[in-house]
Amino acid sequence: MLRPHRRHALWVAFLLHRISGLGLAIFLPVHFLVLGLALEDSETMDRLLLWSDSVLVKLAEFGLVFLLAVHLFGGLRLLALEFLPWSNRQKTFAALALAGSFLLACLFLIRAV
Amino acid sequence: MSVWRGDANAGELQHFQVPQQENQTILDLVTWIQRETEPGLAYRFSCRVGMCGSCAMMINGIPRWACRTHVQKVVQGNQVTIEPLRNMPVIRDLVCDMSEFFAKWKQAEGQFRGGKSRYDAVEQLKPDTPKRRAANAAIECINCGICYSACDVVSWNKSYLGPAALNRAWSLLNDERDQHSLLRLKAVASDAGCHNCHSHQSCTQYCPNELNPTGAIAGLKRMAAVAALRGDI
Numbered sequence: 001m002l003r004p005h006r007r008h009a010l011w012v013a014f015l016l017h018r019i020s021g022l023g024l025a026i027f028l029p030v031h032f033l034v035l036g037l038a039l040e041d042s043e044t045m046d047r048l049l050l051w052s053d054s055v056l057v058k059l060a061e062f063g064l065v066f067l068l069a070v071h072l073f074g075g076l077r078l079l080a081l082e083f084l085p086w087s088n089r090q091k092t093f094a095a096l097a098l099a100g101s102f103l104l105a106c107l108f109l110i111r112a113v
Numbered sequence: 114m115s116v117w118r119g120d121a122n123a124g125e126l127q128h129f130q131v132p133q134q135e136n137q138t139i140l141d142l143v144t145w146i147q148r149e150t151e152p153g154l155a156y157r158f159s160c161r162v163g164m165c166g167s168c169a170m171m172i173n174g175i176p177r178w179a180c181r182t183h184v185q186k187v188v189q190g191n192q193v194t195i196e197p198l199r200n201m202p203v204i205r206d207l208v209c210d211m212s213e214f215f216a217k218w219k220q221a222e223g224q225f226r227g228g229k230s231r232y233d234a235v236e237q238l239k240p241d242t243p244k245r246r247a248a249n250a251a252i253e254c255i256n257c258g259i260c261y262s263a264c265d266v267v268s269w270n271k272s273y274l275g276p277a278a279l280n281r282a283w284s285l286l287n288d289e290r291d292q293h294s295l296l297r298l299k300a301v302a303s304d305a306g307c308h309n310c311h312s313h314q315s316c317t318q319y320c321p322n323e324l325n326p327t328g329a330i331a332g333l334k335r336m337a338a339v340a341a342l343r344g345d346i
């Protein structure tokens with residue numbers, strides 16, 4: 001549970017940014033490994049691609065694009081916060097970032113299934 | 114009402130039944146407890162009207178000024194829990210040792226250092242320059258320590274100067290009369306300074322005077338970056 005002093009939109013925005021960053025850091029090496037297989041071992045790669053067609057993996061991919069979008073918009077939010085001297089509207093920004101991420105991820109999901 | 118009782122070594126919540134009135138503040142209740150049932154209860158206050166900054170405490174886990182927090186607004190199921198501020202050593206009950214908080218204020222060069230004496234004419238300041246506006250926006254700090262208590266980076270990094278001291282430095286760095294800009298900029302761009310801030314914005318969320326320390330710290334980051342590029346610091 002979040003401690004009471006952390007229960008506000010901006011702290012949650014920070015948390016999402018951190019978690020999405022960690023998630024991406026874990027995923028990216030695996031992603032590059034699979035891409036590398038395309039050059040070295042196309043048979044394993046094909047099997048992997050087949051496996052990645054299943055719904056479960058599709059869902060995981062949805063999560064991934066979501067993470068990427070969260071991280072991207074979270075980063076934009078931080079840049080705006082630190083480089084533009086206007087800040088009381090940050091809450092709206094955090095909300096917009098989240099909404100944008102969701103939208104993107106949902107678009108991806110619809111296309112994928 | 115549950116009130117934290119104890120000292121630097123240990124403590125626990127003690128429970129009190131307090132009268133409910135339509136219009137009362139947390140400070141009213143704490144005072145009621147001390148006057149009516151528990152004379153030994155230690156707490157601080159002075160002005161009772163949100164000017165002095167001495168009555169801050171954790172109210173249901175959130176740092177707030179007790180004298181201007183209405184019970185009605187924070188009560189949860191007929192119950193309120195109050196504890197001493199976070200991020201500061203406890204002396205006794207609700208009273209914290211704020212010496213480190215103020216030492217950091219000094220460390221951030223939070224003191225105004227003008228270049229004129231009493232024999233010079235009073236300097237004329239235009240109220241509407243961007244710098245003066247930035248200085249004014251940050252100036253109404255009452256040193257309550259609420260932002261310092263709300264900040265997680267202060268808990269994680271004991272040497273971090275914290276939002277209040279940095280906000281003060283920002284106000285002075287925008288004051289055209291002050292002569293110590295470079296010294297101050299060095300102090301706030303140090304290892305303990307503005308670059309530690311993660312922009313959680315808890316300071317801004319809870320500052321009772323609605324100041325924006327996060328904005329001030331972002332300003333310091335920009336100022337320090339420019340100074341470093343120029344080779345000034």
Ligand code: SF4
Pocket residue numbers: 263264265266267275276309310311312313314315316317326327330
């Ligand atoms: S914005 Fe910076 S100074 Fe304010 S609470 Fe967050 S980390 Fe602390």
Ligand code: SF4
Pocket residue numbers: 166253254255256257258259260261276277280319320321322323324326
């Ligand atoms: S910046 Fe706000 S919360 Fe922090 S010490 Fe000053 S008045 Fe209190």
Ligand code: FES
Pocket residue numbers: 157158159160161162163164165166167168169178179180181
């Ligand atoms: S008693 Fe002075 S601010 Fe609360």
